[in-house]
Amino acid sequence: xxxxxxxxxxxxxxxxxxxAAPAPPSAQSGKKDPHAEAKRQKVVTPEYMFHEAxxxxxxxxxxxxxxxxxxxxxxxxxxxxPITPQSETMQLIGVLYGEGYxxxxxxxxxxxxxxxxxxxxxxxxVRCFTATAGPGTLRGLEPIASWPGHRLPAVCMFTxxxxxxxxAIQPDNIEMAYLLHCGMIIFHAENQQDLFxxxxxxxxxxxxxxxxxxxxxxxxxxxxxxARGYCSMQDKGLKLPEREAWRGAVPVLDAENPPARLSRDAxxxxxxxxxxxxxxxxxxxxxxxxxxxxxxIDQYMDGLIETQNVDEADVLLIASGSAAAQCREAVRECTxxxxxxxxxxIKSLRPFPTKELRQLCxxxxxxxxxxxxxxxxxxxxxxxxxxxxxxxxxxxxxxxYGGMSMPVEMIVDEVICGLSGKRSSTVPSSAIMGxxxxxxxxxxxxxx
Amino acid sequence: MEVTQDTxxxxxxxxxxxxxxxxxxxxGVLPPKSGFGLRFGHEVQEELAMEEMARSMLTRKxxxxxxxxxxxxxxxxxxxxxxxxxxxxxxxxPEVMIIxxxxxxxxxxxxxxxxMINPNHPNLTIWGxxxxxxxxxxxxxxxxxxxxxMIRAGTNCWTSAICAEQGHEDAxxxxxxxxxxxxxxxxxxFKRVREEMGIQVPxxxxxxxFTGLQSxxxxxxxxxxxxxxxxxxxxxxxxxxxxxxxxxxxxxG
Numbered sequence: 001x002x003x004x005x006x007x008x009x010x011x012x013x014x015x016x017x018x019x020a021a022p023a024p025p026s027a028q029s030g031k032k033d034p035h036a037e038a039k040r041q042k043v044v045t046p047e048y049m050f051h052e053a054x055x056x057x058x059x060x061x062x063x064x065x066x067x068x069x070x071x072x073x074x075x076x077x078x079x080x081x082p083i084t085p086q087s088e089t090m091q092l093i094g095v096l097y098g099e100g101y102x103x104x105x106x107x108x109x110x111x112x113x114x115x116x117x118x119x120x121x122x123x124x125x126v127r128c129f130t131a132t133a134g135p136g137t138l139r140g141l142e143p144i145a146s147w148p149g150h151r152l153p154a155v156c157m158f159t160x161x162x163x164x165x166x167x168a169i170q171p172d173n174i175e176m177a178y179l180l181h182c183g184m185i186i187f188h189a190e191n192q193q194d195l196f197x198x199x200x201x202x203x204x205x206x207x208x209x210x211x212x213x214x215x216x217x218x219x220x221x222x223x224x225x226x227a228r229g230y231c232s233m234q235d236k237g238l239k240l241p242e243r244e245a246w247r248g249a250v251p252v253l254d255a256e257n258p259p260a261r262l263s264r265d266a267x268x269x270x271x272x273x274x275x276x277x278x279x280x281x282x283x284x285x286x287x288x289x290x291x292x293x294x295x296x297i298d299q300y301m302d303g304l305i306e307t308q309n310v311d312e313a314d315v316l317l318i319a320s321g322s323a324a325a326q327c328r329e330a331v332r333e334c335t336x337x338x339x340x341x342x343x344x345x346i347k348s349l350r351p352f353p354t355k356e357l358r359q360l361c362x363x364x365x366x367x368x369x370x371x372x373x374x375x376x377x378x379x380x381x382x383x384x385x386x387x388x389x390x391x392x393x394x395x396x397x398x399x400x401y402g403g404m405s406m407p408v409e410m411i412v413d414e415v416i417c418g419l420s421g422k423r424s425s426t427v428p429s430s431a432i433m434g435x436x437x438x439x440x441x442x443x444x445x446x447x448x
Numbered sequence: 449m450e451v452t453q454d455t456x457x458x459x460x461x462x463x464x465x466x467x468x469x470x471x472x473x474x475x476g477v478l479p480p481k482s483g484f485g486l487r488f489g490h491e492v493q494e495e496l497a498m499e500e501m502a503r504s505m506l507t508r509k510x511x512x513x514x515x516x517x518x519x520x521x522x523x524x525x526x527x528x529x530x531x532x533x534x535x536x537x538x539x540x541x542p543e544v545m546i547i548x549x550x551x552x553x554x555x556x557x558x559x560x561x562x563x564m565i566n567p568n569h570p571n572l573t574i575w576g577x578x579x580x581x582x583x584x585x586x587x588x589x590x591x592x593x594x595x596x597x598m599i600r601a602g603t604n605c606w607t608s609a610i611c612a613e614q615g616h617e618d619a620x621x622x623x624x625x626x627x628x629x630x631x632x633x634x635x636x637x638f639k640r641v642r643e644e645m646g647i648q649v650p651x652x653x654x655x656x657x658f659t660g661l662q663s664x665x666x667x668x669x670x671x672x673x674x675x676x677x678x679x680x681x682x683x684x685x686x687x688x689x690x691x692x693x694x695x696x697x698x699x700x701g
Contacts, residue, residue, distance in 0.1 A: 151590050209589060209613040210479055247613065249590035251517075251552075268568065273554050275569045277468060281597040285590060288473030288617070295478070 035100025041239040043074070046204045049240055050197070050300050055232035062224035065192040065231045066131070066157055067092035069199035070102065074239045076126035077104045081114045083136040084169045085221035086159040090131055102129075111140035115156075119143055122152040122214075125245030125252040127203060131157035133221055135164050137175045141182075147214040148183030148286045151250045153206035153243070154214045155199060159221040160321075160372075162402055170403020171222050173321060176349070177377040179216050183286040185293050186350040187301075188320040189219040192229035194347070201300045203240060210292040212249035220322040220372055249289070290351050297348050304353035306345040307360065309335070313342030315415050316364045316392070318357070318382050320346040323370045323406065330370075330411035339415060352381060358389040366418045368395045370411050376431060383433055393418055393434040397427035452487075452500055459489025460620055463600040471597055472617040479614040485623040486615060494623045498634050501583060501608040501621045502641035505541050508581035508606055512545040513538055514565050516587030518612070520548050526628070528679055533631035534585055535674040540638035542647060542655045546674070547573060549584075552591050563661040567591040574603040577659075584619070585610040585631070592616055610634065 033039070044053065049072070060068070066089045070078070078097070080090035097105035103126075108114035111132055121128045132140055137158055147154060160173035179186055187202065189195040195217065202215035219225065245252045270276040297304055309331055310316065317327040324345040334341035344360060346353060361367060367390070369379040379396030386392075395418045398410040410426060417424040424432070460472050477489040485497025505511040519531045538544055547565055554568045561572035567587075573579070582605055584592050592609055596618035599605050609616035610631065615624035623634070642649075649655045653673035663669060 212590065248588075249593075250588055268554070273559075273568065275571050275598050275602070277598060277601060278568050278594070280468060281471070281594050281601075284471035284474070284597060285593045288471050288593065291473040292478055292614075 034098065037237075038100035041072075041101075041237055043241050044238050046201075046240060046300065049234060049238060050201060053234040053238060055234055057230050057232045059228050060192060060231050061088075061226055061228050062159075062189075062192045062195050062219055063089040063092055063226070065196040065233075066199055066225075067096060068231070068233050068236070069196045070129055071096055071236055072234060072239050073129070073200050073203050074127060074242050075102045075129045075203075076243070077118075077121040078102050078129045079106060079108045079114045079117050079121075080130070081108045081111055081132070081136065083111070083133050085161055085225045086131045086133040086136070086157070089157065089159065089225065093129070093131075111136040112143060115140035115143035115147075118154050118156070119147060119150060119152055122147070122154040123150065123253050125243065125248075127207075127243040128154040129156075129199075129203075130154075131159060133159040134161035134169075134172075134175055138163060138178065141178060144179070144184070144214075144216075145182040148289075149282060151212045151248065151286075151289075152214055153203075153212055153248070155202045155206060156214065156216050157195075157199065158216055158218040159225045160218055161221040168403055171220050171322070171405075172373055172401045172403065173218065173220055173371075174373040174375065174401070176218055177373065177375055179218070180350060180377065180381075183213070183283070183290065184350065185211070185213055185215040185290060185348070187215065187217050187348055188346065189217060189224060190321055190324045190345065191224060192227075192231045195219050195224060196231050196233060198301070198347075200240065203243075204300060205293055205296045207243055207248070208293070208296055209247050209249055211289050211296065213286070213289050213293065218321065223322040223325075294351050297351070301347060303356070304346065304348040304351065305356050305360075306347060307342065308345075309340075309342035310344060310360055311342070313340050313364065315339055315341040315366045315368065315419065316344055316361060317341065317411065317415075318344045318346065318367060318369050318378070319371070320349060320378060321372065323372055326406050326408055326411060327370060329408040330415070333408060333412050334415055337412075337416075339419070341415060346378070349378075349381070352385060354385040357382060357385050361386045361390040361392060364390060364392040366395070366415065367392045368397075368411065368414050368418060370397065370406060370414075371399050372401060372406065374399060374401045379431065391434070393432065395424070395427055396431035396433065397424070399427075452503060454487055454490075454500070456488070456490050460486070460600070460618065461488065462606050462620060463604055464602050465600050467601070469601050477617040479617055480622070480624055482625060486617060486619070486621065488620055489617070495637065497621045497623050498637040499641050501610075501623075501634070502540075502638040503645075504581040504606040504608065504621070505544065505583065505638070506642055506645060506647055510545065510577055510579045511541060511543070511581040512547050512577065512579045512583075513541075514547055514549050514582055514584045514587070516549045516584065516592070517551060518588065519586030520550055522679070529628040530586065530631060531679060533628040533635070535677055537583075537631060537635040537638060538656055538674040539653065540635055540642055540649065542649050543657050544655065545577065545579075545657050545659060547577070547659060549587055549591075549595075552588070560661065563659055565595070567595045570595040570598050571602045574599055574605045579603075579605050581606045581608075583608040583610060584616075585626070586612075589613055589616070593618055 078093045096102045118128045162168040162172040187198045198217045206215045319327045327343045331341045376396045400406045480491045484491045485494040549565045561576040565573040607619045609619035609622040610626045615622040654671040656674045
C-alpha cells in the first residue's frame with residue numbers, strides 16, 4: 001500500500017468515521033503523526049493492567065467502552081460488518097485504526113466472511129477482534145462454531161438483539177442459547193464497566209496455551225451498547241503484551257496439518273486412516289480447554305460469579321447480563337419488604353459455575369432466574385447444575401423478550417409468588433420447578 | 449521395587465479404559481500447578497512424577513520415547529539443545545525405542561505404524577510395537593492431548609508427557625515447564641531410579657533399540673548409542689537418524 005493511500009485511509013476524524021476526510025499533508029511537511037500517541041503506548045503485564053494500574057472514571061456508552069478496551073489490548077486485526085446494535089462499536093474500532101492502535105481493519109463481505117477471515121487471521125498468529133449481533137451472529141455461526149475446534153484464540157463481542165423473524169432490532173439475548181454449545185468461552189457483561197474489563201481479559205485468557213480458545217463477550221444490546229454508564233479505565237498510554245502465537249496449543253498457520261488441511265484431506269473422522277474416536281477426543285479436548293480456563297477467570301476476573309447478600313439468604317436471584325442489574329434493585333426492594341434476598345451474578349457462562357452454584361444454593365428456599373429471552377436458557381443451566389444439591393423451588397422467570405424491558409416489580413412479584421404459593425401472573429407453571437416447604441411459606445406469610 | 453509407589457485411588461488409570469471413556473478434565477483433573485506434576489490424576493511434587501515415569505519406562509515392555517516436531521526439527525538453537533537433552537534422557541533407558549511424531553497430518557495412503565506415530569491413529573503404533581510405556585515430548589499440546597486420550601481408551605500403555613507448557617492431565621504422569629535444563633534434570637532422576645533398581649545400561653552405551661526402518665538407515669545395526677546420534681543441519685535436526693527426511697515434509701501442490 002502506498003504511503004499516500006495509507007494516509008488517506010487512516011485519517012477519519014473521531015466520532016465521524018464515515019465522512020471522507022482529505023488526506024493530510026505528508027509527514028515531511030511537519031504535520032502531526034496521527035499514530036504518534038499509539039506509538040507511545042507502553043506494554044505492561046496483564047496483572048499490572050487489570051489489578052494495579054490507576055484508573056479514571058468516565059461516563060461512556062458500551063460501544064465506547066469496547067473501543068477503549070480494544071485501544072489497550074494491542075489488537076492486530078479487526079474486521080467489521082455492520083449490524084444494529086453493534087455497528088457503532090466497529091465504527092469506533094475503525095477510528096482506532098485511523099489512530100494507529102489497531103494494525104489492520106477492514107469491512108468484510110458479510111458475517112460469514114468476517115468470521116472466516118477472523119479464523120484466518122487468528123490462525124496466522126495475530127490478535128483478532130470483531131463484533132456482531134442477532135441475525136449476524138447466526139449468519140456467522142458456522143465459522144464461529146468451528147473456531148474452538150481450530151483452537152483459535154480470538155475475541156468476538158456479541159451485542160445481543162432479536163433474531164428474526166419478524167424483523168426487529170430490539171434487545172433480546174436468545175442468540176446466546178446458540179453460542180453456549182459451540183465450545184467457546186462465553187462471558188456476559190452487565191454494564192459498560194464489565195464490557196470494558198471482560199474484553200481486555202478475554203484476550204489474555206483466550207491465548208493461554210492450555211486454553212487456546214475463542215472468547216465471546218456478550219452484552220444486551222442497547223441497554224449496554226447505547227446507554228451510558230460509569231467506566232473506570234486505565235491510562236490509554238498502556239497496552240497489553242502482544243500475542244505470543246508460538247505458545248499456542250497448535251502450530252501457527254500450518255496449512256499442511258488438520259484442521260487447516262481439511263479441505264484437501266479426508267475428514268477427520270473414523271476411517272481406515274483414522275482411529276475410530278479421533279473426532280470424539282477432539283471434541284473432548286475442546287471442552288477440556290474450556291475447563292482449564294477456570295483458573296485464569298479466577299485469576300483475572302475474580303471468579304466466574306459475583307455475589308451480593310447471599311449469606312443467610314432465603315431467596316436467591318440468579319442472573320447474567322442486564323438482568324443482573326434489574327436484580328440488584330429487586331434485592332433492595334425485597335430487603336425493604338423484610339425478605340432475605342441475595343443476588344448471584346453469573347459472569348462466565350462457559351465455563352459454567354456449577355461448583356459455585358451448588359455451594360451457594362444449598363440452603364436457599366427459592367431461586368428466581370429472570371431473563372431477557374423466551375426460552376429461559378439460564379434457568380435450565382441453573383436447574384441442571386444444582387439438581388440434587390439444593391431443595392429450592394426454582395422459578396424459571398420472569399422472562400421478557402422482543403425488545404421489552406424488565407420492570408423490577410416483575411422480579412419482586414415472582415419472589416413473593418414463589419414464597420407464598422400464589423399463582424404467578426407472568427411465569428407459567430411449566431417453568432416452575434420444585435416446591436417451597438409449607439413451613440417456610442407460613443413463616444413468610446407471618447412476617448411480610 | 450514396584451512399578452509404581454502410589455497409594456491413592458487412581459483417577460487417570462492406565463487403559464484400555466473402554467470404548468469411549470471421559471476425558472481427564474471431565475473427571476475433574478486439570479494440569480498441575482508450577483513446581484508440581486501429575487501421577488494418575490493427582491497433583492504431586494514433580495520429582496515424584498519424574499520417578500514414576502522412570503519406573504514405568506524401566507519396567508514395562510517396549511518402552512518408547514515419542515519425540516514431536518518441537519524437538520525433532522531444527523527450529524532454533526533452543527530446539528536443538530532440547531533434542532540433545534532428550535537423547536541424554538534416552539541414554540538412561542535400556543532397550544528403549546525412539547519413534548518420532550514428525551508432523552500431525554494424517555498419512556495417506558498408508559502409515560507405517562511401527563516407524564512413526566500420528567495423532568490421528570496413535571493406537572496403531574502402540575499396538576503394532578506392543579508398547580506398554582511411553583513418553584511424549586515436543587508435541588504441540590492439542591495434539592498431545594488427542595493422542596493421550598486415544599491411547600488411554602484403547603491400549604494398555606502407560607503414558608508420560610514432558611511438557612514445555614502446563615502439562616497434560618490425560619497422561620498417567622506429567623511434568624510441566626520442561627526446558628532443556630529440566631529435561632536434563634529428569635535424565636538425572638531416571639539415572640538415580642535405574643541405579644536404585646539395579647538396572648544396567650550396556651557398557652558400549654548402545655541402549656536404544658532400532659525399529660526396522662531405523663535399522664536399515666543405520667546399515668542393519670540393531671542398537672545405537674543415543675549420544676552418538678548426530679544433530680542434523682538446518683531443517684534436519686535428528687529426524688534423519690530415524691528415517692525421516694526433510695523431503696518427507698514436502699508440500700503438495
